[in-house]
Each structure stands twice: as structure tokens, then as C-alpha cells.
Amino acid sequence: MSLLDLFRRGDAVTQVVALLLLAMSVASWVVILWKAWLLRRAGGDVARSTAAFWQAGSLQEARQQVGAFDRAALVLPLIEATQAQAPGSLAAAGDKSQQLTRVLRDALHRVLDKLQFGQVLLATVGSTAPFVGLLGTVWAIYHALTGIANAGQITIDKVSGPVGEALIMTAAGLAVAIPAVLGYNVFGRLIGRIEADLEGFARDLRELLVHPVAPAAPIERP
Numbered sequence: 001m002s003l004l005d006l007f008r009r010g011d012a013v014t015q016v017v018a019l020l021l022l023a024m025s026v027a028s029w030v031v032i033l034w035k036a037w038l039l040r041r042a043g044g045d046v047a048r049s050t051a052a053f054w055q056a057g058s059l060q061e062a063r064q065q066v067g068a069f070d071r072a073a074l075v076l077p078l079i080e081a082t083q084a085q086a087p088g089s090l091a092a093a094g095d096k097s098q099q100l101t102r103v104l105r106d107a108l109h110r111v112l113d114k115l116q117f118g119q120v121l122l123a124t125v126g127s128t129a130p131f132v133g134l135l136g137t138v139w140a141i142y143h144a145l146t147g148i149a150n151a152g153q154i155t156i157d158k159v160s161g162p163v164g165e166a167l168i169m170t171a172a173g174l175a176v177a178i179p180a181v182l183g184y185n186v187f188g189r190l191i192g193r194i195e196a197d198l199e200g201f202a203r204d205l206r207e208l209l210v211h212p213v214a215p216a217a218p219i220e221r222p
Contacts, residue, residue: 013139014136014140014169017136017169021133021173021176024180025129027121028126028180028183035183039115039187042072042074042194043193045072045075046074046075046197046201047197049066049069049075050201052066053065066079073111073114074111074194077107078104078202078205081107097206100210104205104206108202112191112195115194116191119188122181123180127177129173129176130174130177131173133170134170134173136169136170137166137170140166141163144163
């Protein structure tokens with residue numbers, strides 16, 4: 001029995017379960033492919049952008065160099081957030097250390113929201129898809145028992161169809177859930193690494209702007 005035959009022969013509940021599993025599978029695979037591309041690029045961008053920042057001679061030069069490497073726009077928002085706030089606003093209240101802590105925290109949250117996008121969907125699909133498949137399994141077993149009760153005797157043709165439908169629903173639920181769970185776990189580790197790098201850069205940037213180091217005076221030779 002193919003999936004198409006199952007969909008055609010099934011009733012409304014079976015068709016709804018099959019369509020729901022198909023939608024969950026398509027959505028999870030779209031997120032998996034998109035996040036794999038995004039995180040692969042983001043990991044390299046963060047490493048190159050932070051290296052370019054610390055090799056620059058000034059903050060303005062660093063902003064330009066980071067913009068050339070930061071294609072995913074993860075490091076540049078942190079730098080731009082440190083610009084002076086509008087005078088007279090509450091955002092400019094407090095000393096410089098407090099201002100930088102606030103703006104860098106807000107910018108870091110926005111960047112991390114971009115990296116975390118889609119994780120909730122993968123977690124939801126991974127945790128619910130087996131139960132959706134189980135619903136189709138239970139419904140198919142119910143059909144098998146109903147067919148046996150109506151026939152009055154157990155025959156292969158009364159049992160094989162519903163049992164095959166039940167097995168397919170179980171396998172479909174697992175096939176949808178397993179990639180989502182694996183993607184969630186793998187992406188979670190990659191996001192954790194990038195998040196640690198961004199938090200470290202934000203902390204170092206704050207210290208640099210709070211306690212700027214004056215350039216060393218040239219040594220005069222006699």
C-alpha cells in the first residue's frame with residue numbers, strides 16, 4: 001500500500017492526519033535547510049568580522065571593515081548600537097557604562113532572535129509528530145476491529161488493509177519527527193557557539209568604549 005493509496009482509501013480523519021503530517025514535514029525541512037545555510041554562513045561571518053574589528057585602527061574604520069564581512073548582520077548591529085543616543089531622552093540617562101550595557105543587551109537580543117528563529121517550530125514538530133501519527137494508528141486499528149466485528153470472522157482482507165494503514169501512520173509520524181529533533185539539537189549547539197562569541201565580543205566592546213586606551217606616544221630618538 002502506497003501513501004497515495006492510503007490517502008485515497010482513507011476516511012476524513014485519515015486524510016486530515018496525512019495532510020497534517022505532510023505540512024509539518026514540509027515546514028520543518030524548509031526551516032532545516034534555511035537554518036543550515038544561515039548558521040553555516042553566520043559562524044564564518046562572526047569569526048571574520050570580529051577579527052577585522054580588532055585589526056582596525058579606529059572605530060569608524062572597524063565599522064567599515066566589519067560591514068564587508070558581516071553578511072548575516074550579526075556583529076555590525078552591536079557596533080551601531082553603541083552610537084550616541086538622542087540627548088534628553090531616557091536612553092541617554094545614566095553614565096556611559098550603563099548606556100552601553102543597555103544598548104548592547106538590546107542589540108544582542110535582536111541578533112539572537114534572528115538565530116533562534118525556527119527553533120520553536122522544530123521543537124514542536126519533533127514533539128508532536130509521533131502523536132499525530134499515533135492518532136492515525138489508533139484510528140486504523142479501530143477500523144480493523146470494526147471490520148472484524150461486522151464480518152463476524154477474521155480474514156486477511158479485513159485485517160491487512162487497516163493494519164497496513166496503522167503501520168504507515170506510525171512510520172510517517174516518526175519520519176517527520178526524527179529530522180526535526182536532529183535539526184533542533186544540531187542547530188541548538190551551533191547557535192550556542194555563535195551566541196557565546198557574540199556575547200564575548202559585546203563584553204569586550206563595552207570595556208573598550210568605557211575604558212578607551214590612548215594610543216602610545218611615539219618614541220623620540222636622540
